[in-house]
Amino acid sequence: MSRFTPDTAAPPRAAPAAAPSKNRVIKKYPNRRLYDTSASSYITLAQVRQLVMERDPFVVLDAKSGQDLTRSILLQIILEEEAAGVPMFTEPMLAEIIRFYGHAMQGFMGSYLEKNIQALAEIQTKLAEQSQGLTPEMWTQFMSLQSPLMQGVMGSYLEQSKAAFLQMQEQMARQADQLLGAFGIRR
Incomplete structure (x- = not known):
């Protein structure tokens, strides 16, 4: 259940x-x-x-x-x-998600998205904990100052995430080549 x-x-x-x-x-x-x-x-x-x-x-x-x-x-x-x-979700993003259904990477995509959403939720929780006690005016001022910083943090996080995903994809391709090679099959 x-x-x-x-x-x-x-x-x-x-x-x-x-x-x-x-x-x-x-x-x-x-x-x-x-x-x-x-x-x-x-x-x-x-x-x-x-x-x-x-x-x-x-x-x-x-x-x-x-x-x-x-x-x-x-x-x-x-x-x-x-x-x-x-x-x-943008239309291109939804189209990309749909393309993963039935693809060999479907299972990996689900766990990849799940881990990234969990990481974003953790960042949000930490930010909320650190901002307790701020008045709405202080929060607005804080966010206006932090926006470029947060964009930079999120941008670098997403770049690292993308690099890890590409590395995983390359590793899977090598393993598939090795497995197929063991049977005398070349791609």
Whole structure:
């Protein structure tokens, strides 16, 4: 069974018969309504989003089959967030992500993105801890001064991340060549 917590971006796929008691269980009915068994009431997708924001662990199950629907609900929340306001993903970025499906690098891409998002979340947490006690005016001034610095930090981080990804890709290509070479196959 999948449990969604922000610490586990890719929930496990196994689905035991019952959900652990520490997770909030939300049942999805055929009429698309979501029922929070902890609160004994129907909830909206916006309220599920709030659970994510509050880091409240939950699992979404199909009311009839018991199938884990947590990932699809999370994707639906992302889709709604992308459609409203300022999208996080550009069209070229989404196209690149789609191109990784079915590609040999698909599994690596998922863990690569997950690790990078975790690193960004850690940076955000540290920045928030260090900025406690700042008034909104002080925060605005701090961010205006830090913007070029943060861009530089993030730019160098992304360059290092890109270099590590390319190095991993080259290593996999060499290993594939060696494996194929052992069978007398050359690319």
